[in-house]
Amino acid sequence: MKFMNKAILLLLTSIALLAVSCDDYLDKQEDEAMTFDKIWTKRATTLQYFYNVWGFMPTESNWVDENPWIGASDEATCTYNRDYRYMNNGSWGPSTVPYNRYMHYYQAIREANIFMQNIDRCSAKDVNETEKKLWKVQARFARAYYNWLLMRMYGPIILVKDELVDFNQSMGALQRPRNTWEECVEYVCGELAECAKELPASPTTNDDYGMPTKGVCYAVIGRLKLYAARPLFNGNELYKNVKNPDGTNLFPVAYDKELWKEAADANYEVIKLGQYELYDTGDPVESYRGVGLVEWNSEIIFARWEGGYYNRVHVTPRVVGGTSYGGIAPTQQLVDAYAMSNGRYPITGYNADGTPVVDAASGYIETGTSAFVNPVHGYDVPNGSNRNMFKNREPRFYATVFWSSDWWGYGTGNWVNPVFGFNGNSGPGASHDYPKSGYMCHRFYDHTKNTNAGYWGNLTFPIYRLAETYLNYAEALNEYYGPSHPDILTYINKIRKRAGVPDLETVYPDCKTSQTLMRELIRKERRVELAFEGQRYFDTRTWMIAEETDGGQMWGMNTSAVCPNVSTTPEDFWKRTAFETRIFTSKHYLYPFSQRELDRNKLLTQNYGW
Structure with missing residues (x-):
């Protein structure tokens, strides 16, 4: 049985047993020291706490109830009455925050800190030091990852780091401002780099699938560095006046081209591991479908294994x-x-x-x-x-x-x-x-x-995979070196070859000399290769093109055309028809902090436009 299944099966038990979670890092909780001390005396309860740390991980493939990355993107429409509708019609804000995970992830960070600071005291005879060390670094990865999940929604966040907030303090003592974007990037990437030093290169047992490896750490760093180099976080004029109460700029105020080189180098770290390869059966359709259908295939870097x-x-x-x-x-x-x-x-x-x-x-x-x-x-x-x-x-x-x-x-x-x-x-x-x-x-x-x-059936849903890393690498190379860097076409064409389409320069020869054309083509390739993986939502925002792509009319076929019978599509159906008009303005690039958090923390600066 894969690890994440075990986590799910034991999660309810662990929550009931431990009762140490909080609504978010500002909430108070009762002191349950006696019960808490007993957790670390047995392997079963120690593992239950560990599974609890990982139980906060999102289910990226649940496109309806878990997240809006599909329903609020320009690549898809979801017909159900869920909160992504607020995002699409522009009616969301601090008082109505769809899929609000702010409290959830700070709770997760606290649980990871508690586990990391107590695992060494585990006295169970059937837990060895090697296991303690591995579980500790895996919890450290989870903590860094939860910080990253907050960053991709909110931008700069409050870094708790190793701190265990004393919930017996007065609320006034818990006031704190956001860290800068640069501080957040440095912290998360630094934590992941340290984890990579101690984690294995590949899973060694069935229980290791779905858990972090060196490659997973490098892949997360690679995506984070890419986002940091893109326009949303790299000298964005919209955010130049978003500051902490003491006047500290929360976002970079000037464009830094070197961030693209950092992104290229970070993604190449994954490639040079030689640990992964594109899943390719020789049949383009089956190869591409196999990325999501063949469990733990050669392309998967990080995935969530679950029932389909x-x-x-x-x-x-x-x-x-x-x-x-x-x-x-x-x-x-x-x-x-x-x-x-x-x-x-x-x-x-x-x-x-x-x-x-x-x-x-x-x-x-x-x-x-x-x-x-x-x-x-x-x-x-x-x-x-x-x-x-x-x-x-x-x-x-x-x-x-x-x-x-x-x-x-x-x-x-x-x-x-x-x-x-x-x-x-x-x-x-x-x-x-x-x-x-x-x-x-x-x-x-x-x-x-x-x-x-x-x-x-089952589903190994790709969260990070090699094709994305190739696309990340090519994008960063084009922005830093220009379109003539040979690795750009090398790695883009690896993806296209697997997909059964001709090499890019064969179809568009000018891409070798035009950075603008190459940028456009890389974005097109990324759009189709990573479709329905939850990437497009963040791509249009970090590229800052969402006001064009995610706002306005969404198109499809004419579903209002009346069928002559239930089994026949009428000719009028095959007409382009706008099924929805969406609203996206400049404030929508990042999530708003909820009014509840703003009321509780007077040092918390709201994001632009909210």
Whole structure:
């Protein structure tokens, strides 16, 4: 059994037994010293505390209830009535903070500190010193990681570090300001670097999968350094007046090009380990799908292993039957982002009415039908006439995007044709569980499992993987050295080769001399390669393009088109239609601190615009 399963199974027991958690680092708790001392006398209770430390880790694949990284991004729409709707319609703020994890992660940091400061006193005879040392460094990693999770939401945070806050102090004694962004980056990266010195290079037992290794530490540093170099945190003019009460600037006030070199070097640390390789079976579709479906494959650096239900039930069309809430879908913007099989990106922009500006050299055809086979399953649609807009697209498109009336498999010999038009078998009318854009995401759905019968399989959801590191590295090299650095094309083309598309310079020869074009192409490649992994939400924000990409109309097909019967998609369905208008302004780049925290800590500076 994998480690994270053990953590989940024991979590309720550990919480009830330990009762030492707090709402957040400013809350008070009762003194339970006698019970606390007994924890460290037995292996079982010591491990339960350890599992409790790790039990705060987010479930990144739960796109509905755990986080807004999919539902509030421009790559997707989620039909359910959840808090990401506040983010999309602009009605959130300090009094309404969707998916507020501020208290949660400070609680996690406190638990990690308690464990680290007490594990050495464990007197259980069946716990050896090697185990104590490993558990301690794993808890140290978790503490650094929780700080990082706060930073990606709020920017500069309050660094508690090793401190165990005395909850018997007066509230006034607990007032403290935020640390600067630079201090936060230095602290988290320093902690992870120290962890890397003591952690193994790879898992040595089944229980080690899902736990940190040297590569995991380097990968987190690499992403953090990349974010630090991007416009949001690198001399952002919007934040020049965001200061602590003593006048200290919380964000860097000047652009620093050297941060890109730091990002490149940090990501190369992962590459030169030689510990990981792109998962490649020789079949581009199966290789790409295998990244999420083949457990602990060669590309995974850090992942969460779990049952597939919570992710897959929300991308299963209703017509499949059983428990099926299919309502998570790619937007038309994401559908348009995929290249053609010749490697060219077909859509270069949009007219005022939402119609696409098409690159004629790509071979893309927006209208009409023709017969062609979807490489995911090897069949044409039932009437032998697929839509031209889906013809000759790159393999990752087919591995991710499912369109109305195509074949959906669920287990051996089970096939249906979901229809997303009004009153269709999986569209609006009879239920609110339908994809608002008229597409479905099936990237992490295992079509070999009969979900109608409740077989959901397992999921090793990638949190950090090698392809991202390649993209991080290429982006940083382009920004620091320019497009001529040879490693840029080397690593971008590794990804494209696995995806079954031509080398970048073959399709776009000018990319070798234009930094602007190379930047655009790296961002396009990143968008499709990492689709539905929770990256796009942060990418558009740290690049500071979200006011353009995440605000305004979101497009899809016309799900209001009435179906002549439940099994037929009407012709009117195949019309680009705005299903939602979203609001994104400059204040939305970072989360607001809740009004509760501002009221309790008078030294806490609110983020820009809130």
